[in-house]
Amino acid sequence: MTDIALQTRGLGVKYGNFHALAEVDLQIRRNSVHSIIGPNGACKTTLFHALTGRVRASSGRIELDGRDITDTSDDDRVRLGIARSFQVTSLFPNLALRENLRLAAQGRTPWQALAPWRRAEANAEALAIADEVIERLALAPVSNRLAGELSHGQQRRLEVGMAMAARPRVILLDEPTSGMGIDDIEAMKQLIRDLGRDHTVLFIEHNMGIVMNISDMVTVMRLGRKLVEGPPAQVRDDPEVQRAYLGNMITGDIA
Template sequence: MSDDYILTTQGLGKDFKGFTAVGNVDLKVRRGSIHALIGPNGAGKTTCFNLLTKFLPQSRGTMTYKGKDISHMKPADVARLGLVRSFQISAVFGHLTVLENVRIALQRRRRGDCFDFWRSESLLSQLDDEARSLIEAVGLKEFETTLATELSYGRKRALEIATTLALDPEMLLLDEPMAGMAHEDVDRTAALIKRVSANRTILMVEHNLSVVANLSDTITVLARGNVLAEGNYETVSKDPRVIEAYIGAGHG
């Protein structure tokens, strides 16, 4: 049964100077699924996400990824295991083209901890086919030669996903991927997430409940730093505790 779950936590918690941001969270993310972490403002979603991605050390509890205890590992070491947080990688450079950005990310994967910016253009161009494949996968084929700074906000996020996919993650963690997007960008990004989930696991924190409803296999609802409910959208959306938590926090 444990092989069914790629990421698990047991009693995961975080305190800040006496304030408990995350209580004792038990989480199981099924391999190959899209799992959403939701909740009203102040529920502890961001803190929990930062614990999962090793941006914060936990106060208690354990985390396991592919059967390996990652509780006290560094973010870079966890990323090498195939657990990668999108939008954390500084591989999107505004004054480089879309192709150049993805190529740099591919270079990062192939060369480990160091970049070699002095490689010849002919050597770097050997990465172009793989870069173009990733660019096409995220719907940016016609923007290959466009500078990243000239992309719309939604397409810039698509480029960031492409640079993350260049690291070939087995599990992708998305922190509010739809935040600040116009409606057309939300639809495009949701379709992209669905597409890239075909051969990997995705865990995302997201406020847009219609996106969560359409994409997620499993939803974990947090409130006051603890798990309030879990299940598919139909189950959690009808849970009286979930309804009360959202209304009580000023959400409809």
């Protein structure tokens, strides 16, 4: 096995005639926390769509642990070990929180779920994973409530939990702190840092405090292309990044 968990070469995505992504080369090291930053419209989410298979790459290739997954469908990629959370919360609102996580855990072995005689509770492993994630996200008091009835902060945590429950090798988090209160943000920061121990974490974030503090590597994107890449301190001080593209967006201090 190589040291690189996820890699893209010359990745491009087209929406009609619009080149959303072009020639993106990424190398995500195993068990690292790698963040993607860039102004709105940099097509960071499109990059995630391409990596998870929701959108097909129009050029280039994507490799997971050295294996070409460019033409693999999105649900197959989950089984290979890629899971994601969404920028806009995407849950099963009329199902209980615990059921949301049980489904996410079951998603790793979906063929089992095709048997119309097998009871959901028979998959003890999925239930155990769901409970473990609930514990880790401190959502136990609300685990039987409908996902749609949770507070925004709880929904955002559950959103990340949905990705965790798939036990992925690579976990992609799309703006996990968007709309969160200050206390919740601190907890999320801890969580992402912890996730980096067991998983490879790739995350999109606007909160520079988090990015600069917990990332091993930062990639700056602009208009669908990679601009600069490097460790946080280097990216923060890069005059080109500061002057030309982000201005005073980088305000977070390295603790």
